[in-house]
Amino acid sequence: MPRATASTDTTKVDLKSIDGAWVELRKMNYGEMLKRRDMVQTVRGGKGDNASMAFHFEEVQYFEFSRCVIDHNLEDEKGDKLNFTNKAHVLSLDSVVAGEIEELISTMNAPPGDEESKSVQSGS
Numbered sequence: 001m002p003r004a005t006a007s008t009d010t011t012k013v014d015l016k017s018i019d020g021a022w023v024e025l026r027k028m029n030y031g032e033m034l035k036r037r038d039m040v041q042t043v044r045g046g047k048g049d050n051a052s053m054a055f056h057f058e059e060v061q062y063f064e065f066s067r068c069v070i071d072h073n074l075e076d077e078k079g080d081k082l083n084f085t086n087k088a089h090v091l092s093l094d095s096v097v098a099g100e101i102e103e104l105i106s107t108m109n110a111p112p113g114d115e116e117s118k119s120v121q122s123g124s
Contacts, residue, residue, distance in 0.1 A: 005029075006027065006028075006029035006030065007026075007027065008026065009026065010024045010025060010026045010070050010071075011024070011025050011026075011108065012024045012025075013025060013104055015097065015100055015101070016100060017094075017096045017097045017099075017100045018074075018097060020073070021072075021073060021074060021097070022072060022073055023069055023071070023072040023074070023101055023104065024069070024070045024071040024072065025068050025069060025070065025104060025105060025108055026068055026070050027068070027108055027109055028064075028067060028068060028109050032063075032067050033109070035063070036060060036063060036064065039056060039059055039060045039063060040060055058091070061090070061098075061102060062087050062090050062091075064102070064105050064106075065084040065090045065101065065102075065105070066084055066085045066090070068105045068108070068109070069084045069101065069105075072084070074093075074097070076089070076092065
């Protein structure tokens, strides 16, 4: 019978924003996708002020980084490896590096049939 549970396979991707940098990513499972959707829905449909909405978006990005980045070779200014389960480490990223990782995570978790999704999943 066909397997229907989430794969634990990961994909190592070289970052374009920093020479020699890489991240190892995994796709979210269905439960994580539902939680992310709830968080995004709060951002889009929230009745709160802009500061409240920005906070929720920050939480969505932190959630994605903490769940999808399995390993990497990224360090802080002291040479210590960043820990993406630590919100302060995620928020300290250079915006270009963070944006690239954010895009990779988004592409990897895109619905089936999305051509960009296929290129990241295959490692090309």
